[in-house]
Amino acid sequence: MRIAMWSGPRNLSTAMMYAFANRADFAAVDEPFYAAYLAATGLTHPMQDEILAAQPTDPAEVVAYLTGPVPGGAPHFYQKHMTHHIFAGMPTDWMDNMVNVFLIRHPARVIASYGLKRENPTLDDIGFWQQADLFDHVAEVHGKAIVVDSHDIRHNPEGMLRALCAEIGLEFDPAMLSWPAGGKGCDGVWAPHWYESVWKSTGFAGREGPLPEVPEHLRDVLEAALPHYKRLAASALKPA
Numbered sequence: 001m002r003i004a005m006w007s008g009p010r011n012l013s014t015a016m017m018y019a020f021a022n023r024a025d026f027a028a029v030d031e032p033f034y035a036a037y038l039a040a041t042g043l044t045h046p047m048q049d050e051i052l053a054a055q056p057t058d059p060a061e062v063v064a065y066l067t068g069p070v071p072g073g074a075p076h077f078y079q080k081h082m083t084h085h086i087f088a089g090m091p092t093d094w095m096d097n098m099v100n101v102f103l104i105r106h107p108a109r110v111i112a113s114y115g116l117k118r119e120n121p122t123l124d125d126i127g128f129w130q131q132a133d134l135f136d137h138v139a140e141v142h143g144k145a146i147v148v149d150s151h152d153i154r155h156n157p158e159g160m161l162r163a164l165c166a167e168i169g170l171e172f173d174p175a176m177l178s179w180p181a182g183g184k185g186c187d188g189v190w191a192p193h194w195y196e197s198v199w200k201s202t203g204f205a206g207r208e209g210p211l212p213e214v215p216e217h218l219r220d221v222l223e224a225a226l227p228h229y230k231r232l233a234a235s236a237l238k239p240a
Contacts, residue, residue, distance in 0.1 A: 001075070001076045001077070001099055001168070001169075001170060002066070002067075002070075002076070002077045002079065002097070002098050002099065003020070003076070003077070003078050003079060003098065003099045003100075003101060003168070004066075004079045004081055004095060004098040004099065004100045004101070005017070005078065005079065005080055005081060005101050005103055006081050006083050006100060006101065006102050006103065006131060006134055006135075007080075007081075007082065007083065007102070007103035007104070007105070007127070007131070008082065008083055008084065008105070008110055008126045008127030008128060008130075008131060009082060009084075009110070009114055009125070009126060009127065010105070010109075010110050010113035010114045010126075011103055011104070011105040011110060011150055012103065012105065012150035012153060012154070012204075013080055013082075013103055014030075014080070014194075014195055014198045015198055015201065015204055015205075016080070016103060016153070017030060017078060017080040017186060018179045018184060018186075018198070018201075019161065019176040019177070019179070019204075020078035020176065021078065021179075021184060021185075021186045022175045022176060022178070022179040023076075023173045023175050023176060024173075024175070025074060025075045025076050025173075026074055026075075026076045026077070026078050027070050027071040027072050027074040027076070027077050027078070027186075028077075028078040028079075028080065028186040029065075029066070029071070029077070029078070029079050029080065029186065030080050030186050030187055030188035030191075031080055031081065031082050031085065031188050031190075032055065032062050032065065032066060032079065032081070033059065033062055033081065033082070033085040033086065033090075034051055034055060034082070034085060034188065034190070035051050035052050035054065035055035035056065035057050036055070036056065036057050036058065036059045036062055036085070036090075037082075037084070037085040037087060038051060038052060038057075039052060039057035040057075040087055041087060045190075046190065046193045046194075047189065047190045047192075047193050050189045050190070051188070051189055051190055053189075054188070054189040055188075055189075059090045059091060060091065063091055063094045066079055066094065067094055067097070076170075079098070082127060083127035083128075083130040083131040083134055084124060084125065084126070084127040084130050086130060086134065092134070092137060095134070095137070095138065095141075096141050096142075099146075099168050100134075100138045100142075100145065100146065101146045101147075101148060101164065101168070102131060102134070102135050102138075102145060102146065102147045102148070102232055103148055103149075103150060104131070104147060104148070104149050104150065104229055104232050104233060104236070105149070105150040105151065105229075106151065106211060106229060107126065107128060107221075107222050107225035107226055107229050108211045108212055108214050108222055109208065109211065109212060110126050110225075111126065111214050111218055111221060111222060111225075112212040112214065114126060120217070120218070121218070121221065122221065123221050123224045123225060126221070126225060128224075128225040128228040128229060129224075129225075129228055131228065131232065132228040132231060132232065135147070135232055144235075145235065146164070146167055146168065146237065147232050147233070147235045147236045147237065148160060148164055148236060148237050149233060149236045151208055152236065152237075152238075152239060153204060154204055154205055154206065154207055154208055155207050155208075155239075156239045157177055157203070157204040158174075158177055159239030159240050160237070160239045160240075161176050161177070162239070162240035163237045163238060163239050163240040164237060166240060167237060177203055177204070178202055178203040179201075179202060179203070180202065181199065181200060181201065181202050182199055183195070183199055
């Protein structure tokens with residue numbers, strides 16, 4: 001099984017990667033299109049030189065890796081993807097043979113968290129419209145698309161992971177509920193900048209509090225992202 005997990009940034013995506021990577025039957029890869037995205041867009045990101053040196057910048061080369069032999073000969077392959085890394089002209093037909101799952105989070109929480117690491121995120125930065133486009137593609141090809149909300153995972157990790165495993169035809173493994181603190185072998189080279197909090201974790205964080213207040217100058221980003229979030233949220237799995 002090859003799972004392509006699609007989310008925007010600051011969306012519980014690294015914790016979900018750790019959950020699957022902690023299973024003995026999974027290999028995992030962290031944002032394999034990141035260098036290709038930076039090379040194609042010319043955007044400036046933290047640790048940009050290190051990222052461009054660490055990954056292929058040709059999307060076709062990345063696709064060959066994702067669809068080729070599973071690293072280490074593992075039975076299953078978990079792929080953590082950022083939706084905004086899929087830019088115009090990139091191939092998407094490879095997705096049709098993946099188990100695609102869409103990990104969502106309320107945009108107010110995403111904007112607040114992203115702003116702590118990179119100032120003034122734009123709508124393009126946080127991936128909501130791109131996620132909606134990919135959701136529509138998967139739904140058209142497969143007749144449905146699987147959605148999980150990070151809020152529900154933090155509220156009930158075991159129930160939500162059991163529901164997700166049942167939905168995709170995978171046996172639940174309790175190893176998914178905890179992991180050792182510190183960096184992981186699957187981490188991308190950018191981890192020292194972005195993963196400080198999750199490196200301190202040994203499992204999913206507890207329930208989230210009230211929605212954060214979004215600064216006035218980012219309200220337009222919030223309002224533009226909300227319809228995409230709400231549309232996918234209507235299809236979200238419920239806990240087992």
